[in-house]
Amino acid sequence: MAYLELDRVGKQFGTQTVVDDFSLAVGKGEFVSFLGPSGCGKTTTLQMIAGFLDPTHGAIRLEDKDLTAIHPAKRGLGIVFQSYALFPHMTAAENVAFGLEMRKVARSERTERVRAALAMVGLAGYEDRHPRRMSGGQQQRVALARALVIKPSVLLLDEPLSNLDAKLREEMQIELRQIQRTIGTTTILVTHDQNEAMSLSDRIVVMSQGRIEQIGTPQETYERPASAFVSQFLGKTNDFAATIDRTRAPALLMAGSWSAPAPIGLSGSVTVSVRPERIGFGNTGLSAKIITRIFQGNHWLFQCDSECGPAIVIRQNDGERQPVEGEAVRLAWRPEDMSVRGGASA
Amino acid sequence: MSTAAEQRSARAPWALTAPALMLFVGVLLIPLAMTVMLSFHDWGQYKGIEPVFILKNWREIATDPYYAEMFWRTFRIAIVTTLLTAVLGAPEAYILNRMSGRWKSIFLLVILGPLLISVVARTLGWALLFGGNNGLVNKLLMSAGLIHAPIPFMFTETGMVVALAHVMMPFMVLSVWAALQRLDPQIENAALSLGAGPVTIIRRIIMPQIMPGVLSGAIIVFSLSASAFATPAIIGGRRLKVAATLAYDEFLNTLDWPLGAAVATLLLVALVLIVVGSNALIERRYAEVFR
Numbered sequence: 001m002a003y004l005e006l007d008r009v010g011k012q013f014g015t016q017t018v019v020d021d022f023s024l025a026v027g028k029g030e031f032v033s034f035l036g037p038s039g040c041g042k043t044t045t046l047q048m049i050a051g052f053l054d055p056t057h058g059a060i061r062l063e064d065k066d067l068t069a070i071h072p073a074k075r076g077l078g079i080v081f082q083s084y085a086l087f088p089h090m091t092a093a094e095n096v097a098f099g100l101e102m103r104k105v106a107r108s109e110r111t112e113r114v115r116a117a118l119a120m121v122g123l124a125g126y127e128d129r130h131p132r133r134m135s136g137g138q139q140q141r142v143a144l145a146r147a148l149v150i151k152p153s154v155l156l157l158d159e160p161l162s163n164l165d166a167k168l169r170e171e172m173q174i175e176l177r178q179i180q181r182t183i184g185t186t187t188i189l190v191t192h193d194q195n196e197a198m199s200l201s202d203r204i205v206v207m208s209q210g211r212i213e214q215i216g217t218p219q220e221t222y223e224r225p226a227s228a229f230v231s232q233f234l235g236k237t238n239d240f241a242a243t244i245d246r247t248r249a250p251a252l253l254m255a256g257s258w259s260a261p262a263p264i265g266l267s268g269s270v271t272v273s274v275r276p277e278r279i280g281f282g283n284t285g286l287s288a289k290i291i292t293r294i295f296q297g298n299h300w301l302f303q304c305d306s307e308c309g310p311a312i313v314i315r316q317n318d319g320e321r322q323p324v325e326g327e328a329v330r331l332a333w334r335p336e337d338m339s340v341r342g343g344a345s346a
Numbered sequence: 347m348s349t350a351a352e353q354r355s356a357r358a359p360w361a362l363t364a365p366a367l368m369l370f371v372g373v374l375l376i377p378l379a380m381t382v383m384l385s386f387h388d389w390g391q392y393k394g395i396e397p398v399f400i401l402k403n404w405r406e407i408a409t410d411p412y413y414a415e416m417f418w419r420t421f422r423i424a425i426v427t428t429l430l431t432a433v434l435g436a437p438e439a440y441i442l443n444r445m446s447g448r449w450k451s452i453f454l455l456v457i458l459g460p461l462l463i464s465v466v467a468r469t470l471g472w473a474l475l476f477g478g479n480n481g482l483v484n485k486l487l488m489s490a491g492l493i494h495a496p497i498p499f500m501f502t503e504t505g506m507v508v509a510l511a512h513v514m515m516p517f518m519v520l521s522v523w524a525a526l527q528r529l530d531p532q533i534e535n536a537a538l539s540l541g542a543g544p545v546t547i548i549r550r551i552i553m554p555q556i557m558p559g560v561l562s563g564a565i566i567v568f569s570l571s572a573s574a575f576a577t578p579a580i581i582g583g584r585r586l587k588v589a590a591t592l593a594y595d596e597f598l599n600t601l602d603w604p605l606g607a608a609v610a611t612l613l614l615v616a617l618v619l620i621v622v623g624s625n626a627l628i629e630r631r632y633a634e635v636f637r
Contacts, residue, residue: 052535073541085536089554089632098550102541150540 002061003028003186004049004154009058011044011210018044020210022058026154026188031180033189033197036207037233042190045207046156049188051075062153073102078152078185082159084143086131092118092142093127099150117149118142120179137168144176148185155180157189161196173199194234198222206230222275224339231273231339238279240286240308242272244343253340256307258286260335270343276301277314278337281323285332286311290325306331378614385608395603403608417612420588423506424572428564430511435518436560440552442519443526460513465576472509473500473580501585509577514570518563525559558632565624569617589613 002025011019019041026032034042047053049060051072060067067075086095093114100110118124121141131139140160147155160176161169177200180187191197197204198218206213206221206229214226225231228239242255244262251262255272277299288306300322302313311331315322323329360367385403388396407413442453460468475483476499484496499505529552530536537547575590582588587595589609596606 050535050539052538072535072538073543075539076541077539079536079539081530081532081536083530083532085530085532087533087537087551087555098537098542099540102546146540 002026003030003063004067004188005059005061005064006045006049007059007061009045009048009055009060011041011048011053012056018210019048019055022212024205024212024215026186028186029184031177031187031189031200031202033191033201033204034207035191035194035197035204035233036213037192039209040207041210042192042207043158046158046188046190049154050077050079050156076150076153078147078150078155080140080143080147080155080157080160082162084131084139084160084163086139086142086146088131091128091130092123092134092145095131095142096146096149099146103150113149114145117145120148121145122175136164137172140164140172144179148179148183152185155185155187157187159190159192162191162193169196176200198234206233208233225273228271228273228341236276236312236314238274238276238311240272240274240306240311241269242308242340243269253335256286257284257330258332263335263340266340266343268342268344271341272338273341274333274338276312279311279313279331279333280315281313281329282332283330285330288329288331290323290327290329293322293325304329304331381607382611384604385611387604387607389602389604403605406605407608407612413609416587416592417589417616419503419586420572420590420613421616423503423510423578423588424568426503426507427510427514427571428568430507431514431518431567432560432564434511435515435563436522436556438515439519439522439526439559440556443523457519458516461516465513466580468513469509469577469580472505472512476500476505500581501583502581503586505581506578506586506588509581510571510574513577514567517566517570518560521563521566522556522559525556529555558628561624561628561632565621565628569621572617573613 004026006022006024009019009022010017022041022045024032034045036042044053048055049067051067051070055068062075087098090098096114096117097110100113105113115124115127118127121144123138123141123145126134126138126142129138131142134142140163143160157176161172164172173196189197189200201218203215204218204221205215208229214221214230216224216226221230222234225234225237231237231239240255242253244267245252245254246262246267251267252259253262253270253272286306286308288304288311291303291305293303294301295317298317300315300317302315302323304311304313313331384395386399386401388398388400388402390396438457442450442457445453473481475481476497478484478496478500479488481496481499484493487493488496499508533551533555534547537551542550573590574588575594578586578588579591579594582591584595590613593606593610593613596602596609600606
């Protein structure tokens, strides 16, 4: 059963539609990411759940109760902001204690819970530090402890890692996932970083221009993107124009000189989308020429000029001989490694 | 590095600041030193200023309760003015900060208004509204039967405080506004999500963070009010003197320059001590917010 449910939620600012027809059911304990470029409405959706904005239409329910009817201060959600929004005049412990104070938790219990929360995020001993005397990563941890100490029904993370440097961000991702698994809080993460969304979430909601493009597990959205936008946004991809010829038997799907048995139910011109790491060099297939090859340690990155336009290929550095720049190659992939879009139904 | 180059680089800052330094020394330090020296000179009705070193003027200020009363009045007016601008100005800045674009610029202009008008015209405006039986507001209220005698405004401390607060308000609002600009735009939402109501947010989250702004505004308002001349001169006249108007009168009416110089010097020293002292206090108290 859905724990948190967004039912055809929409938000308009004047005549501008920022979020349109957003429906999502989040299970208890689930980690869901809203992924999309800036301005896609992901933060707006988060703010509607938090109660800082009211949806123009639609309903948001938490355990079957209408969340929009509850004042934001009474919703009991934990929020980590992009800027952390720590209270600079309070120490780390006072920051974390604030939510408990508002809930009138007794002083002795409060101290104990604050200590435990700070220890959980790895900040034991930092109780009396002021936020401005802490590093970005430490501030981030305080913000997380502050959001979690109130035992929120849902944890909302608004681009929490975007202000950290790459290495720290990776560390925090792992830690965030571990903490979330341990305490089992239902979590919604807003991010524009596809790696972050993929490594953290149970499910990803890919958004573009206020609309949901796809909801699925990280693997589903990566392997079987529902739209050109999703395939482009989640990692690199090659889009080739292809045609399905049903005049022959068996029917053929052809992209340049590459061909395969046509998938059922489609005809006409289609777009074939293949991930660069799924393309291999073979004796048959799409003819292409290597323009550049870039060595990246554990893999090679090839930029090719194929008969269907530019293509990128990633090959594992497995010790085999790799083609050199200027070499003519044939690009091939298994039919199950591609996704086919467009075309008329046949 | 050679010694010659070292010498040159040591001299460069002095050479570069010399013009400004000379101006500063010429038009500020020398007259100031002369004023301090003047306060130790003697003066008589018929003999004029005698360049001797005596403590007569200072002794007079220290012993005559007239001066104590007048200095106390000066600082009382400055303190009440400061409190009034803080109590009205801080919320004003907060509201201004929450306004949207166009309204914000309109109201900012309204707040800055007093600074754009000559102090004499502005203060005379207050006099036209409240001055005795002929003041516009007094006339209206009396003809409406709400009051029987004109509201005392001219020659009162209340009048001086109101007129001073009017012109000092922009300094307070701008100072608090600058502090508000430093606030994390999500900070209120953060407090809200943790369960804080609007009053708690203002009291526990916003106030402590804008306090440095209020206090630095208070220092500006206090020092300007304590040394203000035009407003007290018009509202208070000769009947209700403050330190600045007293020094003026000693200089230009009594012609007792040494006594006027002593009053002016004392006002300056007292102000410098108060401002420097409270500034140090504020910076220590709010070290975390200032960082």
